[in-house]
Amino acid sequence: MIIFYEPRLEELWFKQALLADPETMAYNHAWGGTIAFPRERWEAWYGYWVAQPEDKRFYRYLREGDAGDFVGEAAYHWDEESGRYLADVIVHARYRKKGYGRQGLKLLCRAAKERGVSVLYDNMAVDNPALPLFLQEGFCEEERTDELIWLKKQLTD
Numbered sequence: 534m535i536i537f538y539e540p541r542l543e544e545l546w547f548k549q550a551l552l553a554d555p556e557t558m559a560y561n562h563a564w565g566g567t568i569a570f571p572r573e574r575w576e577a578w579y580g581y582w583v584a585q586p587e588d589k590r591f592y593r594y595l596r597e598g599d600a601g602d603f604v605g606e607a608a609y610h611w612d613e614e615s616g617r618y619l620a621d622v623i624v625h626a627r628y629r630k631k632g633y634g635r636q637g638l639k640l641l642c643r644a645a646k647e648r649g650v651s652v653l654y655d656n657m658a659v660d661n662p663a664l665p666l667f668l669q670e671g672f673c674e675e676e677r678t679d680e681l682i683w684l685k686k687q688l689t690d
Contacts, residue, residue, distance in 0.1 A: 535604065535636040537593035537644070539583060545575045547594060547603045556626035563658040563680060582608070591644055595624065595637045604628040607641040609653060617654040618645065622663070634663060638670050646688040655684045 540547070551557055552568040559566070570578075582592040589611040594603045605624035612619045620641055624634045645653050654675075655667060659682055668674070672684040 534598055535595050535633050535640065536598060537607070537640055538596040538603070540594050540603075542575060542579045544594075544603075545570070545579065548606060549575075551606060551623060551625055554626060557623065559626075560658070560661050560663065582610075588648065591641075591648065593640075593644075595622075595633060595640075602628075604633050605637055607637045607644075609641060609645050609650065615654070615656075618650050618652065620645075620653050620655045634666055635670065638666065642670070642686065642688055651687065651689050653686050653688055657682055657684070 549570045549572070552570045555567055558568065561568070582590050586592070590608070591610070592606070592608040595605040595607055596603055603625075605622065605628065607623075608621045609618050610621075611617075620638070622634055622637045622641060624637065642653060653672075655672065657664060657667075659677070659680060661682075664682065664684075667684050667686075670686070672686040674682055675685040676683040
């Protein structure tokens with residue numbers, strides 16, 4: 534069973550490792566693949582995303598039970614440019630194909646709804662292997678280009 538876990542500042546080593554892993558971040562090839570997350574950025578990032586989310590951001594690790602391994606992350610945030618709440622679920626490559634992404638996405642949708650978000654979106658590359666999962670979990674394709682798909686889920690049901 535996957536649970537949400539609010540990481541402490543010193544536990545951002547997992548986020549750093551997650552974003553630096555080429556296999557995990559292969560889905561992100563359209564936007565550059567891996568993402569640098571050096572230790573000097575941790576404190577400011579933590580303050581913005583975890584300590585003071587201002588009802589515009591939500592961030593948690595995905596963890597195997599109360600004392601298990603961190604397996605991924607789930608987040609949403611208000612995107613000023615698109616005027617939408619955008620979802621983000623990443624499962625570390627070594628934990629994929631175990632249902633953790635589905636559990637994380639369900640937890641994220643529930644958390645967003647509980648915090649007053651009525652519609653959640655995601656934008657992903659057209660070849661992102663997570664697309665079927667999002668569609669199975671009630672996201673609908675709203676818009677598509679040759680490179681990008683916008684997905685939308687009503688959280689009011």
